[in-house]
Amino acid sequence: MTTTYTFYTSAKILKIVGVILMAAGLLGVLVAFAGYQVISPVYFGLGGIMAFCAGGLITIWQLRMQKPVAEQNNYTWQKDITARGITGWVIALVLTGFYILLYWFPNTLKGLVLAVEPLSRLLRHKPADQWFLYGTFYTLAVLVMGVHALLKYRNNRYHIIRTISVMFFQLGFAFLLPALLLLFNKPEFYFSYFWPLKYDYLFPGTVSYLVQDGAAMGTFMVFWGAILSFIATPVLTYFYGKRWYCSWVCGCGGLAETAGDPYRHLSDKSRSAWRWEVAIIYPVFGFIILTTLLLWLNSWSEGRILGSLSQGFSATYGFFIGAIFSGVVGVGFYPILGNRVWCRFGCPMAAYLGLLQKHLSRFRITTNGGQCISCGNCSTYCEMGIDVRWYAQQGQPVIRASCVGCGICAHVCPRGVLKLENGPTENRYAASVLINRNDVDFLS
Amino acid sequence: MQQHEHLVIIGNGIAGVTLAQQVRKRSNVRITLISAESATHFSRPALMYVYMGHMRYKDIVPYPDWYWRKNNITLVHDRVVSIDFEQKQLHLQKGEPITFHTLVLATGSTTAYYNWPGQHLKGVQGLVTLQDLEQMETQTKGINEAVIVGGGLIGIEMAEMLKSRGIAVTMLVRDKLYWQNVLPGQEATLITQHIQNQGINLKLTTELDEILGDTAGQVGAVKTNTGETIPCQFVGIATGVKPNTDFLRNTALQLNKGILIDNQFKTNIPGVYAIGDCAEFREKYEQQPALEQLWYTARLHGEALAAILCGKAQNYERGPWFNSAKFLNIEYQTYGYVPNSWDETKYDSLYWQNTAGTKAIRLFYERDTEMLKGINLLGIRYRHDLCHHWLKQKYKLQDVIYELEAANFDPEFYRHYEPELRQLYFNKFPDKAQQKKQNSWWQLRKKFGLAMHLENSDKPL
Numbered sequence: 001m002t003t004t005y006t007f008y009t010s011a012k013i014l015k016i017v018g019v020i021l022m023a024a025g026l027l028g029v030l031v032a033f034a035g036y037q038v039i040s041p042v043y044f045g046l047g048g049i050m051a052f053c054a055g056g057l058i059t060i061w062q063l064r065m066q067k068p069v070a071e072q073n074n075y076t077w078q079k080d081i082t083a084r085g086i087t088g089w090v091i092a093l094v095l096t097g098f099y100i101l102l103y104w105f106p107n108t109l110k111g112l113v114l115a116v117e118p119l120s121r122l123l124r125h126k127p128a129d130q131w132f133l134y135g136t137f138y139t140l141a142v143l144v145m146g147v148h149a150l151l152k153y154r155n156n157r158y159h160i161i162r163t164i165s166v167m168f169f170q171l172g173f174a175f176l177l178p179a180l181l182l183l184f185n186k187p188e189f190y191f192s193y194f195w196p197l198k199y200d201y202l203f204p205g206t207v208s209y210l211v212q213d214g215a216a217m218g219t220f221m222v223f224w225g226a227i228l229s230f231i232a233t234p235v236l237t238y239f240y241g242k243r244w245y246c247s248w249v250c251g252c253g254g255l256a257e258t259a260g261d262p263y264r265h266l267s268d269k270s271r272s273a274w275r276w277e278v279a280i281i282y283p284v285f286g287f288i289i290l291t292t293l294l295l296w297l298n299s300w301s302e303g304r305i306l307g308s309l310s311q312g313f314s315a316t317y318g319f320f321i322g323a324i325f326s327g328v329v330g331v332g333f334y335p336i337l338g339n340r341v342w343c344r345f346g347c348p349m350a351a352y353l354g355l356l357q358k359h360l361s362r363f364r365i366t367t368n369g370g371q372c373i374s375c376g377n378c379s380t381y382c383e384m385g386i387d388v389r390w391y392a393q394q395g396q397p398v399i400r401a402s403c404v405g406c407g408i409c410a411h412v413c414p415r416g417v418l419k420l421e422n423g424p425t426e427n428r429y430a431a432s433v434l435i436n437r438n439d440v441d442f443l444s
Numbered sequence: 445m446q447q448h449e450h451l452v453i454i455g456n457g458i459a460g461v462t463l464a465q466q467v468r469k470r471s472n473v474r475i476t477l478i479s480a481e482s483a484t485h486f487s488r489p490a491l492m493y494v495y496m497g498h499m500r501y502k503d504i505v506p507y508p509d510w511y512w513r514k515n516n517i518t519l520v521h522d523r524v525v526s527i528d529f530e531q532k533q534l535h536l537q538k539g540e541p542i543t544f545h546t547l548v549l550a551t552g553s554t555t556a557y558y559n560w561p562g563q564h565l566k567g568v569q570g571l572v573t574l575q576d577l578e579q580m581e582t583q584t585k586g587i588n589e590a591v592i593v594g595g596g597l598i599g600i601e602m603a604e605m606l607k608s609r610g611i612a613v614t615m616l617v618r619d620k621l622y623w624q625n626v627l628p629g630q631e632a633t634l635i636t637q638h639i640q641n642q643g644i645n646l647k648l649t650t651e652l653d654e655i656l657g658d659t660a661g662q663v664g665a666v667k668t669n670t671g672e673t674i675p676c677q678f679v680g681i682a683t684g685v686k687p688n689t690d691f692l693r694n695t696a697l698q699l700n701k702g703i704l705i706d707n708q709f710k711t712n713i714p715g716v717y718a719i720g721d722c723a724e725f726r727e728k729y730e731q732q733p734a735l736e737q738l739w740y741t742a743r744l745h746g747e748a749l750a751a752i753l754c755g756k757a758q759n760y761e762r763g764p765w766f767n768s769a770k771f772l773n774i775e776y777q778t779y780g781y782v783p784n785s786w787d788e789t790k791y792d793s794l795y796w797q798n799t800a801g802t803k804a805i806r807l808f809y810e811r812d813t814e815m816l817k818g819i820n821l822l823g824i825r826y827r828h829d830l831c832h833h834w835l836k837q838k839y840k841l842q843d844v845i846y847e848l849e850a851a852n853f854d855p856e857f858y859r860h861y862e863p864e865l866r867q868l869y870f871n872k873f874p875d876k877a878q879q880k881k882q883n884s885w886w887q888l889r890k891k892f893g894l895a896m897h898l899e900n901s902d903k904p905l
Contacts, residue, residue: 369828430895
């Protein structure tokens with residue numbers, strides 16, 4: 001009895017400390033945001049950010065470790081914060097508001113930009129700007145909520161390794177390395193992003209800038225990008241499915257798998273959502289291909305084909321797809337629409353990887369014979385809105401273009417029915433002999 | 445069945461729904477599915493997850509509404525009050541009578557009570573139906589202590605549900621260990637300890653004597669056969685289920701515990717069949733209990749009767765047994781025949797367990813022939829298709845040993861325990877020569893033809 005008593009007491013103290021630190025941190029950030037002309041934005045802002053993260057980690061620790069592994073999803077659909085309640089909406093509004101300020105009113109964020117100034121000086125020898133602030137927040141979100149995912153899925157080595165991978169790529173390849181390049185006066189470059197997600201990496205303007213300004217390093221960057229887009233992507237997707245990128249490397253995926261993880265069940269599983277998905281994502285991909293080709297044609301013809309129109313063309317795309325879709329809706333609406341809205345409906349890279357995964361890959365999610373009890377945990381927790389149960393209850397493997405291979409369906413299955421695996425392409429769609437199927441088209 | 449005929453199924457649980465789907469795949473007969481419980485089929489084993497907040501009720505409904513329209517299966521949400529077997533007519537509580545050509549009873553089961561004093565008090569209930577779940581939601585609101593009677597699968601489900609709400613749970617278990625009437629001692633010990641480690645108060649070798657109430661008719665405590673009084677505001681009855689056949693008593697239909705059927709699911713009345721939990725086989729077929737009250741067997745009954753009605757099969761043959769469950773954090777799978785105790789001269793087993801007491805594998809075999817009879821797995825997943833194949837093909841232990849890796853179905857990067865199990869085998873049989881060659885699952889799948897091509901499965905007529 002004594003041990004239980006101590007545990008509850010220390011848990012209570014931890015909880016209070018965590019909440020106080022988070023509240024104080026948030027207050028500091030708000031003070032820096034509004035009053036940077038009066039007070040020190042570094043002490044309040046950076047101090048606040050650190051206090052918030054520390055408080056967050058303490059709260060996460062006590063929240064996740066006091067629950068056994070099978071109870072991690074208790075109350076998911078009953079809690080205000082994860083079931084589209086008031087708290088969920090407030091978080092969505094704050095996130096969306098931040099994106100609006102970031103894209104359209106960056107001057108309002110001056111206090112916070114000043115708060116991360118010392119960090120920027122240290123890492124890049126450059127003054128901070130709103131994009132550095134954004135990168136800092138983004139990376140912190142992936143790291144802190146990465147710890148959350150590590151504790152929530154602590155009994156599953158697939159999730160532990162995968163989560164460490166996204167944390168590593170965000171911190172190293174999307175935050176420190178680009179800063180380091182600037183430090184050495186090289187072009188800022190993200191080695192973990194490439195065409196068609198980072199569509200302009202293969203635009204003539206970027207290519208000539210990299211080659212001219214970056215010299216040998218710049219030429220390497222251009223080759224790196226092209227090789228990853230056209231050789232590494234098909235090869236890796238053939239062997240492992242699109243997961244090697246979407247839930248192991250990509251920064252958008254990294255944020256979705258960490259900060260967005262508590263919202264994965266909010267994705268729409270209906271057939272009409274799937275219809276919207278294919279109606280949007282493939283045209284976006286087609287648009288990128290077309291734009292890239294036209295820009296090169298234009299470049300070779302020295303502007304005779306499109307003139308200056310092409311620049312406006314890509315700027316418009318950047319605004320609608322880059323800012324509104326991937327930022328405001330993609331992340332801001334996490335608590336309302338789920339954590340993979342951008343990846344599912346908008347990302348051209350996901351479309352490209354999805355086509356490869358569907359038609360040229362060894363990856364599939366196998367169903368274990370006739371063991372499915374149709375409970376629906378797999379479908380509920382699929383962030384991509386795939387009705388996994390539809391396949392599982394018929395003993396069929398799940399082979400879908402949109403599947404990012406996060407592996408949560410296999411984790412939440414109470415009967416161990418699903419397994420992500422790579423196998424021969426021959427008979428890839430073959431189902432279990434132990435169950436009778438009913439032949440109704442699901443996706444039509 | 446002829447094209448113009450009307451197939452009426454009472455009960456939209458997994459047995460009735462599977463039957464409707466599988467008949468529709470092969471035939472254009474008119475199909476009506478009647479249920480008093482719910483408007484559409486839902487997954488019964490998933491009820492617990494609604495209570496715990498993992499899912500909403502609509503998430504445990506496997507088929508969207510368009511599915512039933514598209515397949516032309518009529519759903520009726522009403523209660524069958526009585527059946528006129530002479531006129532082949534069903535009388536409903538609300539709607540017009542329904543006439544049938546073929547009737548299938550798939551009415552499932554309800555909680556079995558054993559006439560305990562106080563069993564009708566408020567706060568005493570089982571967990572089988574959707575209505576039970578709704579009742580449990582209201583009856584457990586704001587309470588602190590609960591007692592579960594019975595140490596089976598429903599019992600541990602209810603315990604897990606109550607635990608999720610911070611309610612202190614005491615389980616009364618008749619045997620010396622949890623689920624000892626099914627699991628061999630070592631597995632039962634492992635699970636018993638796990639349940640205790642998770643903070644559930646297990647009272648072993650204890651039975652319920654009486655449920656005590658307060659003046660308002662609300663449960664206040666239970667009294668056990670050991671003379672102990674345990675205060676509680678909720679009592680979960682999990683001592684088993686019984687066929688749901690009350691509305692069929694005193695009709696021409698022959699009943700025992702369940703509706704009596706032969707191995708074609710035929711009752712004593714022509715054109716009337718029974719499947720799932722409510723059915724009871726007249727004769728005992730090999731290693732197959734008369735009442736098979738399990739979700740998986742209900743589905744198999746539905747599949748089998750559909751094949752029989754459509755002239756694609758003669759009899760129901762269950763094939764190698766399988767089952768699965770989850771005890772709090774520990775998953776359980778079983779394939780084939782593994783009894784809780786056995787004749788040592790006839791059978792033997794290889795048992796491996798990890799030191800943490802969270803994972804175990806048992807290979808159960810015939811002593812003389814070394815033929816594999818069954819497998820128990822705790823905390824480890826094996827491939828159903830391959831285990832089924834081993835049992836069907838009457839594998840010997842020495843052959844199983846070399847296909848263990850291929851059978852493992854755990855997620856990627858998990859530690860594999862097959863080398864340890866194999867070592868146990870060679871320690872026991874030192875004269876067996878160790879071979880090197882091992883096949884992957886994909887090689888075995890191809891070799892044994894364990895892949896079903898969708899285009900080869902039965903198409904709709």
